[in-house]
Amino acid sequence: MSTTPRIEVAAVADALYGKWKEERLAGRALASDPRLQTIPGQSMDEHRERVLEQLGLLVEAGAIQRAFPKHLGGSDNHGGNIAGFQELVFADPSMQIKSGVQWGLFGAAILHLGTEHHHNTWLPDVMSLKLPGAFAMTEIGHGSDVASVGTTATYDPETEEFVIHTPFKGAWKEFLGNAALHGQAAVVFAQLITNGVNHGVHAFMVPIRTPDGQMMPGIGSEDDGVKGGLNGIDNGRLHFTNVRIPRTNLLNRYGDVAADGTYSSHIESPGRRFFTMIGTLVQGRVSLDGAAVNAMKGALAIALRYGSERRQFSGADGKEVVLLDYGHYQRRLLPRLAETYAMQFADHKLLETFDEVFSGANDTDENREDLETLAAALKPLSTWAALDTLQEAREATGGAGFIAKNRLTGWRADLDIYVTFEGDNNVLLQLVGKRLLTEYAEQFKDGDVAAIAKVVAGQIGEGAARFGLRQMGQSIADLGKVARSVEGVRDPETQQALLADRVQTMVAQIAM
Ligand SMILES: Cc1cc2nc3c(=O)[nH]c(=O)nc-3n(C[C@H](O)[C@H](O)[C@H](O)COP(=O)(O)OP(=O)(O)OC[C@H]3O[C@@H](n4cnc5c(N)ncnc54)[C@H](O)[C@@H]3O)c2cc1C
Missing domain, CATH: 1.10.540.10 (Acyl-CoA dehydrogenase/oxidase, N-terminal domain)
Structure with a gap:
C-alpha cells in the first residue's frame, strides 16, 4: 500500500x-x-x-x-x-x-x-447602467464617524421638498466613486430636519448630472485625481447649495416624512435606527473579505509556481536546487497558504450568514448581529493578510515580481485601500471588541450572586481548568501516553475548544 x-x-x-x-x-x-x-x-x-x-x-x-x-x-x-x-x-x-x-x-x-x-x-x-450613481456618505470632516456628517436635508412643507445643503467645507462629500465624472445621481446621506427637529442621518436620492455630463444647478464636483491605486475609478467630491428634491426622494424604509412634515419611524430609538440602516449596507465588507482572500490565492499561485520551477544554487549532488526545496523559502509561503485556506472557509461562513439574513431564510436580530460582527472581524484580518501575502509573494518571485504585467505590484497598490474603505480596519475591530465585552458584561447584568460565582468559578485555575486544555489533560490521563494523546490535538473539536477558550480568556482578562 x-x-x-x-x-x-x-x-x-x-x-x-x-x-x-x-x-x-x-x-x-x-x-x-x-x-x-x-x-x-x-x-x-x-x-x-x-x-x-x-x-x-x-x-x-x-x-x-x-x-x-x-x-x-x-x-x-x-x-x-x-x-x-x-x-x-x-x-x-x-x-x-x-x-x-x-x-x-x-x-x-x-x-x-x-x-x-x-x-x-x-x-x-x-x-x-443607464443611471450611473455615487454613494455619498463620507465627508471631508467625517469618515469613520458617519453619524456626525454635516450635510443637511431640511423639509419644506410649503413645496413638499427636501433642501439638500452643505453648510461648510468640512461637509463636502469626499472620495466618492463615480462622483468626479460618470455619476448622474447620488444617494446622499444627510441629517434629516423637519419641523425644527433633527432626526439623524437618512439617505436621499439626488440627481447630480445630466446624461451629457453637466452638473445640476446648485451642485459642484471636484476630481480627487491620481490615487495610490484603483485609478480606473473617478473618485471625487460633491457639494450642494440649497438643492431641492421631492419629498418622495427620501429612501423611507426606516423613517418617513408626511406631506405636513410629520416624522415617523417604526424604530423609535434614533441610535438603533441609524445602526439598522447602516447594517443593511454590510455587503461591502462581505465582498471585500472574499476579494482579499482571492488576491491572496492569486499571489500564492504565482509565487508557488515560481518557487517550484525556479532553481538557484547547487545542492550536495551538484544539481541546482528548486527554490521550494529550501526550508526558509517554504516557511515564507506555506504558512500564508494555510492562512489563505482558513480565511477562505471563514469567508464561506460569512457569506452563508449574509445570505441567510438577506434572503430572509434566517433574518433574526441575533443572526443580523452575528453577521455584522463576523464581517467587522473578518474584513480587517483578510485585507491586512492580503497586503502581507502580496508583499511576500512579490519578494519570493524576485525581480519578476516587480514587473507590472506579473500582477503582484498592481494588486498590492489597488488593495492598499481595502483596509480603509467599507469601514477602517482598526475601527471595525473596535466594534468587535465592544460586542465581545458587552456580551461578557451581560452575564453579570442581573447582579445574581450565583451567576457571578459560576462565571468566576469557570475561570479559576487559569489554563488547566479551562475546557480545551482540561480535555487534553483528560485525554493524556485516559490514554496513559503523551505521544498517543497528541493525536487528540489534531481533533477538530479539541482545536476549536482550545481556540474558543483562548478568546474567552482574553475577553475576561480585558474585562476584569
Ligand atoms: C479610493 C476610495 C474610495 C472611496 N469610496 C467611497 C465612496 O464611494 N463613498 C463613500 O461614502 N466613501 C468612500 N470612501 C471613503 C472611505 O469610506 C473613508 O476613507 C473611510 O471610511 C475612512 O474615513 P476617513 O478617510 O475620514 O478616515 P478617518 O475616519 O479620519 O480615520 C483615520 C485614522 O484614524 C483612525 N481612527 C478613527 N477613529 C478612531 C477611533 N475612534 N479610535 C482610534 N482610531 C481611530 C482610523 O483607524 C484611521 O487609521 C472612499 C475612500 C477612498 C480612499
Missing part, C-alpha cells in the same frame, strides 16, 4: 468554491476575458473610460443583476451575487470596485433603504 499522501484535488477545489460554485466559476470565466483585464501603465483617463466600458460588459454578461428582485430582472440571489463579485478582483480591482460602487453601494442603498416606489422607479436604470 502506498504511503504517499494524496489530495483529492477536485474535492478540495469544490470545498474552496463553497456553496455558490456556479456563480464563482461564472465570475472567474469573466475575469479571464481579456476585455475585462487590466492593462498596466494605462493613463488614468484611459483607464477610467475602459473601466466604464467594462461595467457595460458586466451588464451584458448578466453578472451584476443577481442581488436585485426577480420582478425587476434579478434573481434575489444575495450569496451568489457576492461570490461572483469577489472573483472580479482577478481581472482588475478598479473594475471590481467601480461595479461595487454602482450596484453594491448606490444600487444596494436604493434596494435596502428605499421602498417599492423607489425600486420600480430607479433600479431598472441602475441595473442597466
Whole structure:
C-alpha cells in the first residue's frame, strides 16, 4: 500500500468554491476575458473610460443583476451575487470596485433603504447602467464617524421638498466613486430636519448630472485625481447649495416624512435606527473579505509556481536546487497558504450568514448581529493578510515580481485601500471588541450572586481548568501516553475548544 499522501484535488477545489460554485466559476470565466483585464501603465483617463466600458460588459454578461428582485430582472440571489463579485478582483480591482460602487453601494442603498416606489422607479436604470450613481456618505470632516456628517436635508412643507445643503467645507462629500465624472445621481446621506427637529442621518436620492455630463444647478464636483491605486475609478467630491428634491426622494424604509412634515419611524430609538440602516449596507465588507482572500490565492499561485520551477544554487549532488526545496523559502509561503485556506472557509461562513439574513431564510436580530460582527472581524484580518501575502509573494518571485504585467505590484497598490474603505480596519475591530465585552458584561447584568460565582468559578485555575486544555489533560490521563494523546490535538473539536477558550480568556482578562 502506498504511503504517499494524496489530495483529492477536485474535492478540495469544490470545498474552496463553497456553496455558490456556479456563480464563482461564472465570475472567474469573466475575469479571464481579456476585455475585462487590466492593462498596466494605462493613463488614468484611459483607464477610467475602459473601466466604464467594462461595467457595460458586466451588464451584458448578466453578472451584476443577481442581488436585485426577480420582478425587476434579478434573481434575489444575495450569496451568489457576492461570490461572483469577489472573483472580479482577478481581472482588475478598479473594475471590481467601480461595479461595487454602482450596484453594491448606490444600487444596494436604493434596494435596502428605499421602498417599492423607489425600486420600480430607479433600479431598472441602475441595473442597466443607464443611471450611473455615487454613494455619498463620507465627508471631508467625517469618515469613520458617519453619524456626525454635516450635510443637511431640511423639509419644506410649503413645496413638499427636501433642501439638500452643505453648510461648510468640512461637509463636502469626499472620495466618492463615480462622483468626479460618470455619476448622474447620488444617494446622499444627510441629517434629516423637519419641523425644527433633527432626526439623524437618512439617505436621499439626488440627481447630480445630466446624461451629457453637466452638473445640476446648485451642485459642484471636484476630481480627487491620481490615487495610490484603483485609478480606473473617478473618485471625487460633491457639494450642494440649497438643492431641492421631492419629498418622495427620501429612501423611507426606516423613517418617513408626511406631506405636513410629520416624522415617523417604526424604530423609535434614533441610535438603533441609524445602526439598522447602516447594517443593511454590510455587503461591502462581505465582498471585500472574499476579494482579499482571492488576491491572496492569486499571489500564492504565482509565487508557488515560481518557487517550484525556479532553481538557484547547487545542492550536495551538484544539481541546482528548486527554490521550494529550501526550508526558509517554504516557511515564507506555506504558512500564508494555510492562512489563505482558513480565511477562505471563514469567508464561506460569512457569506452563508449574509445570505441567510438577506434572503430572509434566517433574518433574526441575533443572526443580523452575528453577521455584522463576523464581517467587522473578518474584513480587517483578510485585507491586512492580503497586503502581507502580496508583499511576500512579490519578494519570493524576485525581480519578476516587480514587473507590472506579473500582477503582484498592481494588486498590492489597488488593495492598499481595502483596509480603509467599507469601514477602517482598526475601527471595525473596535466594534468587535465592544460586542465581545458587552456580551461578557451581560452575564453579570442581573447582579445574581450565583451567576457571578459560576462565571468566576469557570475561570479559576487559569489554563488547566479551562475546557480545551482540561480535555487534553483528560485525554493524556485516559490514554496513559503523551505521544498517543497528541493525536487528540489534531481533533477538530479539541482545536476549536482550545481556540474558543483562548478568546474567552482574553475577553475576561480585558474585562476584569
Ligand atoms: C479610493 C476610495 C474610495 C472611496 N469610496 C467611497 C465612496 O464611494 N463613498 C463613500 O461614502 N466613501 C468612500 N470612501 C471613503 C472611505 O469610506 C473613508 O476613507 C473611510 O471610511 C475612512 O474615513 P476617513 O478617510 O475620514 O478616515 P478617518 O475616519 O479620519 O480615520 C483615520 C485614522 O484614524 C483612525 N481612527 C478613527 N477613529 C478612531 C477611533 N475612534 N479610535 C482610534 N482610531 C481611530 C482610523 O483607524 C484611521 O487609521 C472612499 C475612500 C477612498 C480612499
